[in-house]
Amino acid sequence: MSTLVFIEFNKNIISESSSQAATIANELKNEVYGLTSNDDETYISSLGSKGFDKIFVIDDFNNYSAIEEVINNNGIKTIFSPSSNTFKELSSKISTKLNFSIASNVLKIEKNGKISSSIFTGKAESHMINDNDSCIYLLNKNIVESRDFDKKVDIIKVDSKTTENISFEILEQKFIEEDISLNDADVVISAGRGLKGPENWKMIEDLAKKLNAATACSKPVSDAGWRPHHEHVGQTGLKISPKIYFAIGISGAIQHLAGVNSSKTIIVINNDPEAPFFKAADYGIVGDAFDVVPKILNSLG
Known part of the structure; x- marks a missing residue:
């Protein structure tokens, strides 16, 4: 049995989500195929180390005919996809045209076909x-x-002579200049309105540097212009799953929790002992961020 993985790249590097998808396919003892529009043969030839047996290279993910050709000609019945907006859109089109079902927010897949998914x-x-x-x-x-x-890995370039394009188009991709990608970070330092203003963010950035972490923020902070929109995590922002998530000065509204509650460890710092976030926390510190964070920085040297 073969599994096709939609490969997502960030600055010519395979995303952690796609690497994890290949790992799952290998654990299910499937032959693992990848689909990408990245034609850098030097790089994609190294993807055997990520668990891929075969890589299909298409000119563009908008070219539905090329995608259909790969799926039909190779008897693909199982597709693993990252949950990014682009691939959600692509998956819905393939589902409609080729009669694939879709399982979203998947947490676990077992050999007997049982699926565990996150809901509510x-x-x-x-x-x-x-x-x-x-x-x-x-x-x-x-x-x-x-x-x-x-x-x-075997590399196969797909030359689709017919072009039935999917009805969406990527007009431009702009890569965010950041030291650590928020999507792929193991540690995330996030802060909210408890910091009182953008001028107080330096201690968050200093802590992130000490811990080799990415920075994030709550929606009110992004809406106020204190931090860039791409740092907003929550129901209407990014949904992330770091190993450690620091929530500093964030009350923990359900909309914010929706974006971070799959984090492996949540550490909350808040001066309000009744803040809802403490109910979701693995560790909590009741205290003022302006007292607690400098002490953490001092202890880290």
Whole structure:
């Protein structure tokens, strides 16, 4: 049985989500195929180390005919996809045209076809058996640790002469200049209105540098212009799953929790002992951020 993984790249580097998808496919003892529009043969030839057996290179993910050709000609019944907006859109089109079912927010896939998914903004899990032979799985991030493999990958360039384009188009991609990608960061330092203003963000950035972490913020902070929009995590922002998530001066509204509640460890710093975030925290410090964060920085040297 073969699994096709939609490969997502960030600055010519495969995303952690796609690496994890390949790991899951290998754990299910499937042959692992990748689909990408990145034609850098030097780089994609190294993807055997990520668990891929074969890579199909298409000119553009907008070219539906090329994608359909790969799926039909190789008997693909299982597709693993990152949960980014672009691939959600692509998956919905493929589902409609090729009669694939879609499982979203997937946390676990078992060999017997049982699927565990996150529902109600992470407050519960659903368990189901997929009775459709063909399925696209939109995988949550960090549901497994990605592994390295000793494989040699075959590269196949798909030359689709017909072009039935999907009805969306990527007009431009702008890569955010940041030291650590928020989507791929193991540690995230996030802050909210408890910091009282953008001028107080230096201690958050200093802590992030000490811990080799990415920075994030709550929606009110982004809306106020204190921090750039791409740092906003929550129901209407990014949904992240770092190993450690620091919530500093954030009350913990359900909309914010929806974006971070799959973090492995949540550490909350808030001067309000009744802040809702403490209920979701693995560790909590009741205290003023302006007292607590400098002490953490001092202890880190």
